[in-house]
Amino acid sequence: MNKIEHIGIAVKSFDASIPLFEKLLNTSCYKIELVESEQVKTAFFQKGETKIELLESTNSDGVISKYIEKKGEGIHHIAFDVTDIEAEMKRLIAAGFVLLNETPKSGADNKLICFLHPKDTNSVLIELCMEKPAIGK
Numbered sequence: 001m002n003k004i005e006h007i008g009i010a011v012k013s014f015d016a017s018i019p020l021f022e023k024l025l026n027t028s029c030y031k032i033e034l035v036e037s038e039q040v041k042t043a044f045f046q047k048g049e050t051k052i053e054l055l056e057s058t059n060s061d062g063v064i065s066k067y068i069e070k071k072g073e074g075i076h077h078i079a080f081d082v083t084d085i086e087a088e089m090k091r092l093i094a095a096g097f098v099l100l101n102e103t104p105k106s107g108a109d110n111k112l113i114c115f116l117h118p119k120d121t122n123s124v125l126i127e128l129c130m131e132k133p134a135i136g137k
Helices: 014-025 063-071 085-094
Strands: 003-010 031-035 040-047 050-057 074-081 111-116 126-131
Touching: 003 063, 003 126, 014 040, 014 050, 050 063, 063 074, 085 111, 085 126
Parallel strands: 003 050, 074 126
Antiparallel strands: 003 074, 031 040, 040 050, 111 126
């Protein structure tokens, strides 16, 4: 793992949360993206090397809606940048961690992603993410 890539925060409403984080961070949201496979919209902010990702559910049965219902708005996950997601997944499996997906999947912000089961990480949802390789590489 190279560095923290971003911190994901579950929110009920972008209408309320984007202006709040723009004021808090003194910067504009630079991207809003729909990730249909996860039933979520994402909004990204960046200050220096630090990125914050807001997560808003697009469905009342979505994982973010269920998370907020259970735990309320707040930190949902910490994402770590990795150089080779498949190698990192193999390393973590060998070390005894349980992954929530067997192969990397497409995520927001042009990333391949994989989540670790929080039961193995002191109840912290960990995301691995790697920039998608350019086509033809």
